[in-house]
Amino acid sequence: MSKEIPYKIYLPESELPNQWYNVRADMKNKPAPLLNPATHKPATLEELSQVFCTELAKQELDENDAYIDIPQEIQDFYKMYRPAPLVRAYCLEKALDTPAKIYYKFEGNNTSGSHKLNSAIAQAYYAKKQGLKGVTTETGAGQWGTALSMACSYMHLDCKVYMVKVSYEQKPFRREVMRTYGASVTPSPSDTTEIGRKILKEFPGTNGSLGCAISEAVEVATHTEGYRYVLGSVLNQVLLHQSIIGLETMKACDMYDIKPDVIIGCAGGGSNLGGLISPFMGRKLRGEADYQFIAVEPASCPSLTRGAFAYDFCDTGKVCPLQKMYTLGSGFMPSPNHAGGLRYHGMSSILSQLYHDGLMEARSVEQTSVFDAATKFARVEGILPAPESSHAIRVAIDEALKCKETGEEKTILFGLTGTGYFDMYAYEKFNDGKMSDYIPTDEEIAASLANLPKID
Amino acid sequence: MSKEIPYKIYLPESELPNQWYNVRADMKNKPAPLLNPATHKPATLEELSQVFCTELAKQELDENDAYIDIPQEIQDFYKMYRPAPLVRAYCLEKALDTPAKIYYKFEGNNTSGSHKLNSAIAQAYYAKKQGLKGVTTETGAGQWGTALSMACSYMHLDCKVYMVKVSYEQKPFRREVMRTYGASVTPSPSDTTEIGRKILKEFPGTNGSLGCAISEAVEVATHTEGYRYVLGSVLNQVLLHQSIIGLETMKACDMYDIKPDVIIGCAGGGSNLGGLISPFMGRKLRGEADYQFIAVEPASCPSLTRGAFAYDFCDTGKVCPLQKMYTLGSGFMPSPNHAGGLRYHGMSSILSQLYHDGLMEARSVEQTSVFDAATKFARVEGILPAPESSHAIRVAIDEALKCKETGEEKTILFGLTGTGYFDMYAYEKFNDGKMSDYIPTDEEIAASLANLPKID
Numbered sequence: 001m002s003k004e005i006p007y008k009i010y011l012p013e014s015e016l017p018n019q020w021y022n023v024r025a026d027m028k029n030k031p032a033p034l035l036n037p038a039t040h041k042p043a044t045l046e047e048l049s050q051v052f053c054t055e056l057a058k059q060e061l062d063e064n065d066a067y068i069d070i071p072q073e074i075q076d077f078y079k080m081y082r083p084a085p086l087v088r089a090y091c092l093e094k095a096l097d098t099p100a101k102i103y104y105k106f107e108g109n110n111t112s113g114s115h116k117l118n119s120a121i122a123q124a125y126y127a128k129k130q131g132l133k134g135v136t137t138e139t140g141a142g143q144w145g146t147a148l149s150m151a152c153s154y155m156h157l158d159c160k161v162y163m164v165k166v167s168y169e170q171k172p173f174r175r176e177v178m179r180t181y182g183a184s185v186t187p188s189p190s191d192t193t194e195i196g197r198k199i200l201k202e203f204p205g206t207n208g209s210l211g212c213a214i215s216e217a218v219e220v221a222t223h224t225e226g227y228r229y230v231l232g233s234v235l236n237q238v239l240l241h242q243s244i245i246g247l248e249t250m251k252a253c254d255m256y257d258i259k260p261d262v263i264i265g266c267a268g269g270g271s272n273l274g275g276l277i278s279p280f281m282g283r284k285l286r287g288e289a290d291y292q293f294i295a296v297e298p299a300s301c302p303s304l305t306r307g308a309f310a311y312d313f314c315d316t317g318k319v320c321p322l323q324k325m326y327t328l329g330s331g332f333m334p335s336p337n338h339a340g341g342l343r344y345h346g347m348s349s350i351l352s353q354l355y356h357d358g359l360m361e362a363r364s365v366e367q368t369s370v371f372d373a374a375t376k377f378a379r380v381e382g383i384l385p386a387p388e389s390s391h392a393i394r395v396a397i398d399e400a401l402k403c404k405e406t407g408e409e410k411t412i413l414f415g416l417t418g419t420g421y422f423d424m425y426a427y428e429k430f431n432d433g434k435m436s437d438y439i440p441t442d443e444e445i446a447a448s449l450a451n452l453p454k455i456d
Numbered sequence: 457m458s459k460e461i462p463y464k465i466y467l468p469e470s471e472l473p474n475q476w477y478n479v480r481a482d483m484k485n486k487p488a489p490l491l492n493p494a495t496h497k498p499a500t501l502e503e504l505s506q507v508f509c510t511e512l513a514k515q516e517l518d519e520n521d522a523y524i525d526i527p528q529e530i531q532d533f534y535k536m537y538r539p540a541p542l543v544r545a546y547c548l549e550k551a552l553d554t555p556a557k558i559y560y561k562f563e564g565n566n567t568s569g570s571h572k573l574n575s576a577i578a579q580a581y582y583a584k585k586q587g588l589k590g591v592t593t594e595t596g597a598g599q600w601g602t603a604l605s606m607a608c609s610y611m612h613l614d615c616k617v618y619m620v621k622v623s624y625e626q627k628p629f630r631r632e633v634m635r636t637y638g639a640s641v642t643p644s645p646s647d648t649t650e651i652g653r654k655i656l657k658e659f660p661g662t663n664g665s666l667g668c669a670i671s672e673a674v675e676v677a678t679h680t681e682g683y684r685y686v687l688g689s690v691l692n693q694v695l696l697h698q699s700i701i702g703l704e705t706m707k708a709c710d711m712y713d714i715k716p717d718v719i720i721g722c723a724g725g726g727s728n729l730g731g732l733i734s735p736f737m738g739r740k741l742r743g744e745a746d747y748q749f750i751a752v753e754p755a756s757c758p759s760l761t762r763g764a765f766a767y768d769f770c771d772t773g774k775v776c777p778l779q780k781m782y783t784l785g786s787g788f789m790p791s792p793n794h795a796g797g798l799r800y801h802g803m804s805s806i807l808s809q810l811y812h813d814g815l816m817e818a819r820s821v822e823q824t825s826v827f828d829a830a831t832k833f834a835r836v837e838g839i840l841p842a843p844e845s846s847h848a849i850r851v852a853i854d855e856a857l858k859c860k861e862t863g864e865e866k867t868i869l870f871g872l873t874g875t876g877y878f879d880m881y882a883y884e885k886f887n888d889g890k891m892s893d894y895i896p897t898d899e900e901i902a903a904s905l906a907n908l909p910k911i912d
Contacts, residue, residue, distance in 0.1 A: 079462075110838060154547075172880065180883050182835065378636055422877070427633075
């Protein structure tokens with residue numbers, strides 16, 4: 001049985017998933033619990049509920065329910081930009097002259113430009129349901145902030161975004177998209193918070209940092225009646241929401257009898273990779289099928305490939321719970337010259353555990369080779385990819401070229417998480433031949449890891 | 457019979473049109489012929505073939521063949537980003553509390569961000585087929601230049617874009633997208649052409665203009681072996697290629713028994729509006745159905761609503777053939793403060809004739825009310841629309857609100873031509889309350905029209 005595979009597979013709306021999949025339920029070795037940063041004891045629902053909405057805190061802790069119903073309101077919102085197409089990369093295959101079959105799940109066909117919207121709407125929904133007035137968050141490049149602004153606008157929730165000052169000034173487009181959706185965007189550090197005022201006094205003229213923006217957002221959320229803090233990656237709840245990516249993909253594959261051998265995704269905090277692979281990993285964990293999973297990270301920020309598997313802070317401000325994960329240390333500073341949203345020191349604890357258990361591989365790739373792959377892809381497949389997504393493209397191309405050598409007709413699937421329309425400064429650098437690579441030395445990483453918190 | 461209407465209708469690939477529709481074949485009053493600017497006699501195929509590819513020149517002159525086969529290579533390219541979805545605006549309807557049913561055909565789901573790609577790939581294909589080395593064009597904001605760069609990259613054709621200098625400097629993102637697709641982008645005026653050098657000498661430090669960029673692009677095309685000039689709107693051939701929009705829409709409507717009462721599109725040169733309405737207009741011309749068609753233009757550049765129906769130059773440089781159309785005069789300068797790609801002095805001769813014959817209506821709308829509609833739409837439908845497309849949104853909302861007053865359950869269909877991701881400076885102006893309206897005076901328009909060429 002082999003149906004002709006269309007260029008793009010769109011599931012009918014009647015086939016869209018109405019439950020998320022929680023891979024923790026099928027994991028023999030569960031991810032280690034979050035720890036209270038003060039007591040080093042497992043964080044309780046009550047503690048987590050002071051920062052997150054209660055329903056989201058429950059999802060964060062739930063390691064037993066395999067399927068969670070997607071509320072109807074969220075399903076309705078999903079229908080505005082989902083299903084995301086599963087695309088057969090016929091033109092890329094031809095350009096590479098490979099016997100491999102290449103597919104990608106394209107999550108960029110929405111105004112936020114990425115998969116981030118899948119979790120943003122869920123988090124906004126539960127906040128609204130809890131009767132909150134609004135949410136706070138931080139954003140660096142602006143992808144998560146944009147998605148959250150859209151979700152909050154739809155749910156009639158206030159949205160306060162703390163945007164790293166240098167991005168606020170250098171990326172006015174993202175900022176204006178957020179403002180158009182009604183969010184208030186504050187350059188961080190700002191004089192609206194205690195921590196912001198303290199930093200401004202100590203370092204006048206600072207460009208800001210993600211760590212500082214997180215601290216401001218958390219301060220406002222915990223000090224303002226009716227507000228909570230939300231986060232776009234790393235967390236278990238985020239991987240749960242993002243499982244919609246993998247569920248749609250798996251259904252489309254089953255429908256056309258597509259059997260992926262290799263599944264590839266870029267990995268920063270793990271939201272996209274975790275979402276894409278979760279249901280396939282479930283089959284692997286249950287012994288129903290086997291797949292090769294590859295996480296791709298930047299050589300400049302190699303948490304899986306060169307980090308330690310240990311408890312660490314999720315934020316540089318050290319106010320959030322401790323999480324056991326592959327980490328480069330919460331003080332690790334990736335080179336600022338390097339583009340992309342993959343510059344996070346840690347990794348989702350679910351993915352960290354799966355990697356630790358040998359169920360997933362990881363590779364690191366250098367930036368110039370990533371943009372080289374991005375440009376090749378754009379020219380034949382028509383979509384100008386986000387730098388983050390292009391990490392997955394790089395390895396997908398590498399794998400397809402290996403097939404060309406060996407003659408294997410592997411089926412390669414990767415996640416194309418988003419578009420690069422707001423990343424043209426990075427493309428400009430590449431087009432002008434001014435982009436460079438940066439790989440941290442062993443000494444740098446060791447120095448950063450020396451500061452990991454001591455947990456008994 | 458009433459099937460439940462999905463949020464988005466995607467035609468199956470097997471249902472995608474394999475022929476374009478040429479509305480001229482069904483028009484009783486054909487558009488007046490193009491005239492040679494020197495002799496004022498109808499332009500011949502031979503004359504047109506010096507500027508355009510021969511096959512495209514033939515399409516330009518063909519007023520009898522109702523259906524033209526879409527070459528397989530173009531169909532394959534279309535499959536990379538088409539079908540475009542026909543979207544039911546459930547959320548907008550709810551927000552407006554209208555009994556009207558609102559649909560939009562969304563053409564922005566591709567990296568060029570608009571419908572322009574539909575004609576760009578056709579023009580690049582015929583250029584390649586004729587054995588040309590490359591094509592030249594001009595671009596203002598960059599939408600057309602981006603689409604052409606993508607098409608040329610796919611067809612392995614050289615692409616030389618002359619970009620108005622002020623846009624080249626102020627819109628570096630679009631420029632970099634074009635460069636990523638391998639196009640050479642030259643700020644105009646430049647020292648690469650005779651006319652460019654002349655203008656630079658006469659007006660050192662000038663910001664450039666579309667008229668000047670066209671002149672440079674035409675000079676290079678006609679003076680370089682193996683090159684031709686291409687244009688993204690106004691021409692009959694462009695409306696032919698863009699009929700893919702209307703054909704897909706009509707098929708989706710028929711499939712779900714959707715009967716539009718009103719069909720609305722923004723109109724600059726007419727490429728999108730003409731493409732969307734052509735097949736519906738065909739039914740109207742053949743007496744098979746009736747529709748109300750509304751062209752929406754900016755109040756700052758009101759060619760249909762306040763221009764004259766007369767022969768005029770298509771370009772400010774006065775080197776291209778004369779065309780009979782609604783025009784404000786080729787010397788008309790729309791206010792530079794006003795955003796959008798609808799700032800063209802004339803209009804497609806096909807649409808001009810249909811409007812003149814009373815088969816289509818036209819309305820003009822002011823910029824601030826357009827951005828107000830754009831923002832409303834973005835917040836409920838999730839897509840941040842291009843300023844051009846938002847002209848159609850404005851009138852669609854107006855029509856839906858009328859239905860609310862009268863209680864009529866009209867079906868309103870409009871063309872959402874593209875996304876506004878590269879137009880955030882205009883949104884910023886609006887968000888900051890700094891956007892103003894501009895309506896030319898009767899005297900300004902009369903003065904411009906006084907310079908129309910005299911044709912016997």
